[in-house]
Amino acid sequence: MIIKELNILGFGKFHDRHIMLQPGINIIRGDNESGKSTLYHVIEGMFYGFGKDQKRRAYTEDRARFSPWDGGAYQGSMVVEDGDLFHLWRDFDSGAIRFTNRDTGEDLSDEPELFTFSKVPQPGSYFFGVSRRVFSASAAIGQRQATVGDDGTEAIHKALLDFENQYDTYSPKDAALSVKGQLDALGSAKRKATPLGKLYSELDVVTAKKQELLLRQGEDETIVANYLELKKSVELQEDFVRTLKASNEQRDYDEIIHLQGQDNLGGGNFEDYLAIQKLQDQLQSIESKLAAEAAEHTGEVYFDREAYQTVERITSRLEELNAVNNSREIKILQEDLKGMSRELLILKLKMALGILISAAGIGLFLYRDNPFTLLLMAAGLLYFRQRWVAYRIKAKVPARLESRIKGYELTSLKKTKEKKAMDHELEALFEKYEVTELRELRDILGRQKLAYRDYMSKENYKTSYRDSLTEEGHRIRERLNALLETHHLTGAVDVEALQVAASAEAQYKHRQAMIATMLRGRKLEDLNHHIHIVEGDYESENRTLTELKLRLKGEQQGYLLAEKRQAMLKTLREEEGRIQEALNELQDRHTHLNEAYQALVTLSQGDANYIASLKEKAGAYFKAITEGKYSAIAMDNHLKVKVLDETSQRMVDVSDLSEGTADQLFLALRLGAADCLIQGAPLILDDHFITYDDRRLKATLNFLGTLNRQILIFTALDREEQLLNTPYYKVSL
Numbered sequence: 006m007i008i009k010e011l012n013i014l015g016f017g018k019f020h021d022r023h024i025m026l027q028p029g030i031n032i033i034r035g036d037n038e039s040g041k042s043t044l045y046h047v048i049e050g051m052f053y054g055f056g057k058d059q060k061r062r063a064y065t066e067d068r069a070r071f072s073p074w075d076g077g078a079y080q081g082s083m084v085v086e087d088g089d090l091f092h093l094w095r096d097f098d099s100g101a102i103r104f105t106n107r108d109t110g111e112d113l114s115d116e117p118e119l120f121t122f123s124k125v126p127q128p129g130s131y132f133f134g135v136s137r138r139v140f141s142a143s144a145a146i147g148q149r150q151a152t153v154g155d156d157g158t159e160a161i162h163k164a165l166l167d168f169e170n171q172y173d174t175y176s177p178k179d180a181a182l183s184v185k186g187q188l189d190a191l192g193s194a195k196r197k198a199t200p201l202g203k204l205y206s207e208l209d210v211v212t213a214k215k216q217e218l219l220l221r222q223g224e225d226e227t228i229v230a231n232y233l234e235l236k237k238s239v240e241l242q243e244d245f246v247r248t249l250k251a252s253n254e255q256r257d258y259d260e261i262i263h264l265q266g267q268d269n270l271g272g273g274n275f276e277d278y279l280a281i282q283k284l285q286d287q288l289q290s291i292e293s294k295l296a297a298e299a300a301e302h303t304g305e306v307y308f309d310r311e312a313y314q315t316v317e318r319i320t321s322r323l324e325e326l327n328a329v330n331n332s333r334e335i336k337i338l339q340e341d342l343k344g345m346s347r348e349l350l351i352l353k354l355k356m357a358l359g360i361l362i363s364a365a366g367i368g369l370f371l372y373r374d375n376p377f378t379l380l381l382m383a384a385g386l387l388y389f390r391q392r393w394v395a396y397r398i399k400a401k402v403p404a405r406l407e408s409r410i411k412g413y414e415l416t417s418l419k420k421t422k423e424k425k426a427m428d429h430e431l432e433a434l435f436e437k438y439e440v441t442e443l444r445e446l447r448d449i450l451g452r453q454k455l456a457y458r459d460y461m462s463k464e465n466y467k468t469s470y471r472d473s474l475t476e477e478g479h480r481i482r483e484r485l486n487a488l489l490e491t492h493h494l495t496g497a498v499d500v501e502a503l504q505v506a507a508s509a510e511a512q513y514k515h516r517q518a519m520i521a522t523m524l525r526g527r528k529l530e531d532l533n534h535h536i537h538i539v540e541g542d543y544e545s546e547n548r549t550l551t552e553l554k555l556r557l558k559g560e561q562q563g564y565l566l567a568e569k570r571q572a573m574l575k576t577l578r579e580e581e582g583r584i585q586e587a588l589n590e591l592q593d594r595h596t597h598l599n600e601a602y603q604a605l606v607t608l609s610q611g612d613a614n615y616i617a618s619l620k621e622k623a624g625a626y627f628k629a630i631t632e633g634k635y636s637a638i639a640m641d642n643h644l645k646v647k648v649l650d651e652t653s654q655r656m657v658d659v660s661d662l663s664e665g666t667a668d669q670l671f672l673a674l675r676l677g678a679a680d681c682l683i684q685g686a687p688l689i690l691d692d693h694f695i696t697y698d699d700r701r702l703k704a705t706l707n708f709l710g711t712l713n714r715q716i717l718i719f720t721a722l723d724r725e726e727q728l729l730n731t732p733y734y735k736v737s738l
Contacts, residue, residue: 019044040738041719053140055068078096079097143678281485285485306459307457313451362385691719706730
């Protein structure tokens with residue numbers, strides 16, 4: 006299989022990203038945090054949709070983890086070649102897919118093979134015949150994954166990594182017994198001492214307590230409702246009593262204001278006359294300030310607004326034009342065109358070779374009259390047809406690339422013309438301001454703008470200040486005219502009017518004594534609540550409030566007990582949910598172990614050479630990667646791995662290997678498992694070579710170059726490119 010295209014509409018940090026891949030080795034180069042691991046999860050997500058390996062629609066945590074950062078559509082598509090050409094589109098939010106065979110036009114979206122391992126549609130199971138976990142455990146290899154196995158509780162393909170050691174023969178039956186032991190350890194509902202039995206017992210206890218509380222739930226709800234209703238009545242009565250108290254204070258306030266309003270004699274009082282004099286002084290001060298402001302004048306500041314807008318528009322457009330590098334895109338497309346031309350030439354040569362082989366077969370048949378020579382002819386024709394199919398698919402690519410190159414060249418020409426037009430537009434401004442660079446012109450116009458803005462700010466402040474003085478003068482004049490009209494005056498206050506006002510002093514003091522009695526030490530402003538007076542007997546309503554509070558206190562104990570039982574019922578329901586969730590997890594684990602057990606039993610009754618084949622392949626790969634230093638691999642039923650050192654001819658425990666050699670061993674095991682389980686699938690290496698020194702890395706890369714499969718190497722370094730001796734395709738993130 007070959008992954009040819011990845012189109013990412015929205016996935017994690019990626020948005021609207023298109024990535025092309027090629028057969029053989031592909032190096033995906035990017036710095037840390039550039040999205041290399043995210044790109045791997047795009048591939049896994051397209052094949053398996055983050056579906057858990059179980060018979061219900063459930064997702065792994067990666068589905069939420071890689072939701073688009075920009076909040077856009079969570080979608081992508083992929084084109085793969087596996088004999089025919091296939092197109093896969095997936096919406097990760099809704100789970101919808103479109104899976105089609107482009108060569109035949111067949112819609113495969115509802116094929117039963119997509120739902121072999123999960124309710125989530127998985128084209129990976131259609132192509133490879135394995136679950137998501139098996140794909141991730143064999144075709145995808147990350148950094149520092151050299152530990153083989155964990156607690157032995159995963160599906161059957163991890164259990165199949167139990168090998169025979171060098172001297173004892175591996176027995177699938179022993180592995181089945183080991184898994185059966187784990188099944189027995191999980192137990193059942195009837196065996197109370199086992200994990201499953203304990204959870205069932207806990208669930209029974211919690212359920213019984215919950216049922217007991219449910220019997221009193223109706224009574225408790227009535228107690229709580231009655232208490233809360235009484236509490237609401239207390240709160241309403243408190244509000245009413247507070248309102249009555251405020252109304253009594255408001256009456257006192259209104260009466261005091263009425264008494265204060267009688268402090269005049271003959272239609273006037275002394276305070277009003279003093280206020281008239283003060284308002285006249287304030288009005289004169291405001292008129293003097295307005296006259297001073299009118300006498301002050303500031304010269305205007307020049308600002309060439311049209312030139313400034315022209316320069317800013319041209320600067321912004323230049324930044325937009327310079328942001329797109331059409332030359333770089335043209336160069337990349339030209340390189341792609343050269344590569345595709347070479348590839349088409351090679352396909353032509355291979356087709357010619359197929360014809361020559363067929364011709365040789367026909368010639369030998371005619372010469373020797375041997376029917377077996379027809380096989381050579383058939384092989385040549387088959388070889389020719391396969392290359393012809395590939396050539397027909399790729400023959401249209403150069404024309405599309407040339408079309409895109411011409412498009413970019415036309416865009417580049419338009420940009421050049423637009424820049425020349427802008428240069429012509431700037432020449433007049435350069436001549437006007439005697440400058441030669443756009444930066445100098447922007448500085449001059451920018452200083453003009455700042456000076457003009459400062460000038461306008463000062464002018465606006467002066468205008469606002471004059472307006473405020475004028476408005477204040479109007480208000481003072483209105484108050485002054487009102488007082489003059491009230492006291493029938495037309496000018497300044499005279500001495501005789503002051504004497505008339507003073508004659509009211511005795512009556513004023515009498516009213517002040519009455520006001521002090523009503524205040525009773527309170528501040529006048531504290532009595533004014535700005536409310537309408539409510540009628541009612543404050544003392545009577547306050548006694549009613551006291552009685553309600555006593556009733557509330559008497560019912561509080563029953564309310565607290567009912568609340569406690571309701572809270573306990575909620576806790577029991579949550580505990581019941583927690584136990585049920587844990588029980589579901591153990592039951593899922595029991596199901597997986599049982600599937601592993603049944604598969605191992607079937608294996609022990611069938612082809613026992615499968616494990617030996619897996620071990621043989623991994624050993625051969627390990628020997629090639631280590632340049633012959635290590636060969637055979639042995640592993641016991643407890644997943645303890647040993648390798649044969651060819652120099653000393655002794656078995657070496659994996660814990661005694663260096664980090665780099667341990668990673669090479671793990672790579673060999675994964676390659677062997679991939680050959681046995683999902684032969685032909687792309688191999689994904691995500692920062693796997695961190696611990697490799699240059700010698701190990703070069704040997705491993707040269708070996709990978711001999712494999713007949715697509716290999717995706719994700720890396721943040723340049724070492725792989727420097728040490729790789731075989732052709733490769735590079736993708737930069």
